[in-house]
Amino acid sequence: MEAGQTSGGESPAYGFERGRCLPNFEFVTVEGARKDLSDFKGRKNLVLIFAGEKDEALLNAVAGAFPAFEDLEAHVIAVMKMSARRALRVHHAQRWPFDLVLDAGGALQRTSGAENGQGSSGLAVYVTDRWAEVVFACRTLHGDPVPGIADLLGWLAFVDHQCPECFPSEWPA
Secondary structure, eight states: OOTTOOTTSSOOOSSOOTTSBOOOOEEEBTTOOEEEGGGGTTTOEEEEEEEOGGGHHHHHHHHHTHHHHHHTTEEEEEEEOSOHHHHHHHHHHHOOSSEEEEOTTOHHHHHHTSBOSSSOBOOEEEEEOTTOBEEEEEEGGGTOOOOOHHHHHHHHHHHHHOOTTTOOSOOOO
16 A cells, blocks of 8 residues: 555545544555554554654654653654655664654655645644544644644643543643
């Protein structure tokens, strides 16, 4: 299955939306590991970062705070649109502790809302619960500000403290 395609064969809708479950897709890390989003279902919260080379500062910040992400039982996946050679160089130079996925053709970038198909690209960040429901969505192409580490960790903490009786409409502010 190609990156950016759901397990049912259909292309997912443009951009993932808050309150909806992420479409399942298979990906290959730059280290060659084949994974599927469903591998984490019921076990891990997810932080998906669809980034370009200009977004390495956010990825470095996530790497620096990685133990806090692990404490909140989150699996971080960074999807970058760049050449395979550049991805390997970045991976070895940065030694990021999370999965780095190469999206050379940009299919996942377009699906996530990080690229609009007319050549404009930005950053898209999603936080999901253990069942892949999106609780936080950021797309800079839509005017959303780049989230900070505290924002991402706050959303993960929120997911861990939800209860069926509560369902607060929005947190953190």
